[in-house]
Amino acid sequence: MNTYCRLLRRSSTRYLLHRSNSNSQHSTQFPGFRGHFGTSRPLEQLLGDPKRTLSTVFPPLREHIGSGLTSACNVAGHTHRLPCRFFGSAPIVMQRNPKFSTINADDITKFKEILGEKNVVQDEERLLAANTDWMRKYKGSSTLVLQPRTTEEVSWILKYCNSRCLAVVPQGGNTGLVGGSVPVFDEVIITMGSMKNIISFDKVSGILVCEAGCILENLVSFLDSQGFVMPLDLGAKGSCQIGGNVSTNAGGLRFLRYGSLHGNVLGLEAVLANGTVLDMLGTLRKDNTGYDLKHLFIGSEGSLGIISKVSILVPPKLSSVNLAFLACKDYVSCQNLLLEAKRKLGEILSAFEFLDSDSMDLVLNHLEGVRNPLPPSMHNFYVLIETTGSDQSYDKEKLEAFLLRSMEGGLISDGVLAQDINQAFSFWRIREGVPEALMKAGAVYKYDLSLPVEKMYDLVEAMRIRLGPAAKVVGYGHLGDGNLHLNISLPEYDDTVLGLVEPFVYEWTSKYRGSISAEHGLGLMKANKIHYSKSPECVDLMVSIKKLLDPNGILNPYKVLPSSLTS
Amino acid sequence: MKIMVAIKRVVDYAVKIRVKPDKTGVETTNVKMSMNPFCEIALEEALRIRESGQASEVVAVSMGPQQCVDTLRTGLAMGADRGIHVETKEMLYPLSVAKLLRALVEVEKPQILILGKQAIDDDCNQTGQMVAGLLNWPQGTFASKVVLDKEKQELTVDREVDGGLETLCLDLPAVITTDLRLNQPRYATLPNIMKAKSKVIKKYTPEELNVEIKSDLEIVQVTEPPKRKSGVMVSSVDELIDKLKNEARVI
Known part of the structure; x- marks a missing residue:
């Protein structure tokens, strides 16, 4: 304090x-x-x-x-x-x-x-x-x-x-x-959109080298034609650029399966403030020679240098994708289900997402064409489990067996399994539609937090008690990654409510050694809040760097x- | 009363179709296959009629290679009571399918046969009409609303036609083919997937049904539609007019 x-x-x-x-x-x-x-x-x-x-x-x-x-x-x-x-x-x-x-x-x-x-x-x-x-x-x-x-x-x-002392802001998508x-x-805006060439792609090792301004979706379609996928996928893919993704260390939906960009980015080319070009554009999986400087630039949000080229490890595209939309009676069941899914689905588990009944309610009320896959009653929690593998009938059998066992064991109270891609899309639409539904519902205060999975939902409940009926508190997010999106929805922006939310939410997160920014970065919004997640010594070292x-x-x-x- | 529903296994609606390099057809290896969406609607309608108490059993039928059993399992998980699989590796054209269906109708004696209006892979839109002709049953095609009167043994079917809606009254037994707006199919719930595992799928071969698979058609070639060229920016009206005149030759 x-x-x-x-x-x-x-x-x-x-x-x-x-x-x-x-x-x-x-x-x-x-x-x-x-x-x-x-x-x-x-x-x-x-x-x-x-x-x-x-x-x-x-x-x-x-x-x-x-x-x-x-x-x-x-x-x-x-x-x-x-x-x-x-x-x-x-x-x-x-x-x-x-x-x-x-x-x-x-x-x-x-x-x-x-x-x-x-x-x-x-x-x-x-x-x-x-x-x-x-x-x-x-x-x-x-x-x-x-x-x-x-x-x-x-x-x-x-x-x-630099010589003129003109401030700049690098901009991707x-x-x-x-x-x-x-x-x-x-500040002078430097947009990277004109640097959009794919430099090389090595099919055998699955390594893509491209310029920073490549739009994520263009990379996705290029790789698709080669039988590969990007290790990250996010809603903004039609506009966001790979340079921006790397410099903000973007998370997204494939995180559970493929991990962070710190693991997938093999090399970078970055330009320092004085114009020095750092060529770290390696394409090696293993390279233990000195400090691994590229990691400084991944997630530094353009504050240390401008990323101009990226080499990234891309996994092969797998043909068998299955998706289940499930209901759980309480948060403990969601956690146990996650544990079981990791154990029983192992290598094919590719996403584990959750939303609570208030999130579901918002989606059903505010988005057109969305229907409740598990009518008629509402359940306390909903979980999406996605598997990705290489053998459709094997994977489906495995997932079905897992789900039926979990249902018999009482972890799941109800559930549906997508029978075709369209159904899978409509289940994802519910999870992905929560932010949109929140915006349509009125004013919203949003927090993107990393917390220990077992503590995650306690914050939502604590916030509900704190705010009372004045605001609707919803929780959803990437349960598999311990990433909670806490949102407080109310008819209009209200300073009294905000006063109750902040700094409580940051202090609570800090108390459980969570992160006040799981995947969105600090930017301008949270620059002064870094202390909630990082010790003064760490912040001092960052300042020195x-x-x-x-x-x-x-x-x-x-x-x-x-x-x-x-x- | 028994209802028979024909369901077809096709390349998933959301999959990007690729034509085989030798132009003999569409790539189906390593491609997600699902139930034809119109067949899903047909099955949903049958299930709703059964749930309203007007029918006692829904039998789902699929024809083709071994993997059609997966599609039948989906149908059973949606709620069909049992399945029939006519197994053949031969290419099936609408007339063969219609003959096989007629043979199965003679075995199963359903009062209503429901099909999707067409399959999204070949877009033939023929099977329902052909089987109605072979059976000499009345047909209500492109149904957007179906009402069964069990007492009078008749079906009232709304059809989507170009000018609006046409309402038909059919005597049972009858054939219905379903259009997109008839209903919204249900999802396969876990309890129903579990139940489906113990449901019976009976196998037939075309020979057992005394149907000879042959075709009067030959596919000459399958090609992709021409690729759309990317647009160009013109700098002036004059250039636009010039291009329209000399390149596009439309004015």
Whole structure:
């Protein structure tokens, strides 16, 4: 607690003032908007066009709506002030770091000289899209977007910006949920979308090497034609880029099976703030020569360098996928079922997801075309178990036998098994539809937490008792990974409720040694909350590394680490 | 009253179809196979009639190789009482299927035969009509609503036709083929999957049913539709007009 107090004191001297508008506009929009930024289509037009179907503009969401609207930031365009919450419900305004320069006409001329006229973007519409995050919660006021096409150009840009002390924000598909991919003030936006070449693919070893701007879905379809899959899959795949996935260490639905990107990324090429290109683009499974530097960049959210190329280990695509949608009477049964599934399904278990009855209720009430697979009554918990293997009849038999045994043993109270892909899709739709249903239900405070599995749901129950009938508290997430998505749904944003939620939720998580950000990252939203999950010594070392690699602090400033320590 | 339902094992609706390189057909090895969606609807309708107390038994029938048993198991898990598998490795065309169904109808003596209006793999939309002709039964095709009056021994069937809805009244026994909007099929629940394991699937061969499998048709070749070319951005109206005139030749 000492650390928090110290920080609070420091910050309170610097940050004050009130948020101007707590019921901001974004509560009305659908959540699935995955940022068709970077195209020339204006944002308003996309959001306002009712003819576009939900599936194209608002694609199915997996879990990645995660930590959203803890604060409603209503930023007046160019005032260089950002109202933001740091501790509890105390609204604070952040200041632009005065040591950063501002862009002048000379800079623009130089950029145009090196990158070419059309890769230096100053067009209003495209600036608006690049300045605004996916949930329209964070908005910067950058006046410049740069589109490098090669590593050399990235290097040149950073070298130049570093020498001029111009702050930059690297941007991939701009689908982040914690404000990490958009400028806070007037940082130069470097979009990686033009670097979208697949460099090589080795079928025998299953190693893909590509540029950072490759859109995940394009990689998925390329690999599909080769009989392989990406080791990660997430709802934003139509827009998100592999460079962004790696730099945020994105999780997703295949995590249980294939593990984290720290395991799957074999090599990286990254550009440091001073323009140095670090070639760590190995394609080796085993390489114990010195410190494994690539891991510093995986999950550093663009604060240590810009990832320009990636080599990644991809598993073969397996033909047999089965999915069961099950009901459990209590949370203990869910846990025991997980334990049993790991033991009995072993090598074919590929996903274990859960949602509680309140989540189910929201989905059934707010999403069109979704029906309850287990009518007529509601059950306390629902679990999705997916298996992926190579032999359809063997896998199905194995899963059926497991499910029937679990049912006889009382772990499962009811369940259905998808008989075709369409049914599987409609079961996934329920789990993936929870974030969308929450957004339609009204205001929502979102938390993405890692907790010990046995403690996970206690937090949801504690929160229900704490908030009483005023708010609906729902819990769902990747049970197999110990990742809870805790959401508090209420008709309108309410500071009193938020005051009860925070910092309680962070303190509770910290008490059980959980993580306040399981898969979404810290970004801007949780930069000052890192202490809830990391010791002061660890944070100090992180700050030292940041200062070593980026002495001027130009890379993605104000994010990941508490700005009081880095500026 | 007994209801017979024909169900077909096809490449899953959601699978991307690939044509075999030698153009003899569609790739089916290592591809997810499922029950034809229209057959699911047919089975669901039969189950609803039985659940309303107007029928006593639902028999599911499938024809083809050994793996059709998986599809029949799905049918049994949905709630069919028993299954019949006519096993053959021969390619089956609608007329052969209709003849096999007629032979089974003579054995089982159902009052209603329900089929999907077509299978999503060959899109033939012929079997129901052919079997009705062979049996000399009345037929209600593309049914979007089915009402059975057991007293009067008649079926009222709403059909989706181009101009709207057509309502037919059929005397039993009769053939129905189902359209998409007739019902929403149920899922296979675990208790029913468990029950299905002990249900009987009777096997026949075409010879036992005295049906000779032959075809008057020969598939010459199967090809993919032409690939769509990606679009291009034109920089001016003049260029657009030029392209429309000289490349697309539409104006």
